[in-house]
Amino acid sequence: MRGFSEQHNSGSGGANGRGHAVGNCAIVLMVALFSFSALIPLRLFAGNERRISSWACYYGSENITRNLSRFDLAVLAPGGQDPAPLRKAGIKTLVYVSAGEVSADGPYYEEARNHGLLIRHNENWDSWVVDLRDPAWKELFFERIIPDALEDGYDGIFIDTLDSPLDMHRRDPDNFKGMERSAVELIKRIRKRYPRLLVAQNRGFEISQRSAPFIDYLLIEGLSSLMELSSGERFDVSPKDREFLLVKATEALKANPSLTLLSLDYVPSGDAPTMEKVYEFSRSKGFVPFISVPALDRVFENHPGS
Template sequence: MGVMAKPSAARRWWRVVFHAGLVLAMGQTNACAKPARDPRFPAGTDWRWAIDYGPATDATLAGQYDVLVLEPDHDRTPASLRRPGGLAIGYISLGEVEKSRPAAAALAAAGALLAANPHWPDARYADLRHARWRAEVLDRLVPAILAKGYNGIFMDTLDNAEAMERANPIDNAGMVDAAASLVRAIHERFPAAIIVMNRGYALLPKVADAIDGVLGEAMATRWNFRTRTYDTLSEGDWNWQAARLRAARQANPALALMTLDYWEPGDAAGVRALYDRERAAGFVPYVSVLALDRIVPEPGR
């Protein structure tokens, strides 16, 4: 079977808004069983990456980037888009399963799926502690992505682990630890695969040495669904994510720190300002539209 389909733009943004208020201390990283991974991404911050979940990625634009994050369910090969020496990474949802997915019924029958996402009832939360879900990820989903020629995986929806455990600490006890254990199991099973995590700050201290990159989504800007415009976030919001990214880098100096901001492409000056801000902070930025359905070129590059 294929990997989980990407969430809609609205779903992705709801998760960013919901979890942005969960302020927690990073604490100390767990003792590492293995040394931190060697760098898998280009050195420094003067490299470029893009994310495109659309079915018709512009090959000319794609060839201008060192790293691409793509939806692997589309009928194409990453080699057709990846530049020589570049990397193509496939999207995977680890924290929830859409009802339309082929394995959804079997996973539910096995007890591996929990309540429906109240904001998106077509999806159910995955029980990251359940052996059936872990087997699905390790034995089917990740191998399917790698078999298509992707260099690794981009893990989404791991913030769900923290949200579930905080909402019901008794029934969902151990969810964050289970999420961290799954990430480490992926690293151990597929040591050659590049692993990038979207947010997942509650488990980041436990897995920083087992991943190659972490993404801070909506660092400086967001889409406002009420006004239907892009908004600038507060300095405190930006600092909250930046502190967690930097703490992860301290735990794993080889970790690539990537950022994703949303802004109107027609405002070239505004887009350039976002790139400049994130680069000045030591991050590798990308600025796009909320739908993430095409590559939006950086102005002047």
């Protein structure tokens, strides 16, 4: 999920991960074995510092503090909306961090290229998938990227683009063996290094059951509704893909009963009936929902439930 240029612009996430083709969801699983009519109902989550009933994702640069103050949690882009007034008002703020890609026009591209970390070009966002297994990436990520992102003062981090290197393993397991293990280790290391920070993960379903104990929020992007990046056309997520997402969310919740499930769906700004429908579905399945457009550069004034 992205809608800005990494660390000024790099999800799903935030959050509109790599074109929003529902490819990851279309993995054919034996969903017939799982017939979930609903997830565990929305409940009080352990720890007051994690408990939320609403959230927003905003990657714009305009100051919309008043609008964002309606929510309990806000995911923001580095160098965008100032988190200070939101934190002062008691809103939890997370900063976007791209863990699996670097933007071609971002500040970390040259260093990643020089270290031979780039393994595939993502044309949707003009970014490059990186090799999570390489020690050089781990050093860049933990010594530069995360500290830079946290510089303005946030309550936590929002981890996006894990799907990209995980997809490389899925496509070519021989050449990219160990990518899943490295992704899990990355999440564990974040938790160990920043025990007091809130940590959110966007998608990454290959590892979500293993990473769930080390995160506070799991985002399911595109639970009900998506939009084409090029045309802006909206379409429903297929029942099979949605069932897959619900299964993965349930598995993560079993691994960490204190996990807060977030959903992010894309709906055109004037389509109030669809917004309400999407919102109600997410709530009914135990998610804390948010609805926006793929660029994630606006927060609807009439957002349901905010």
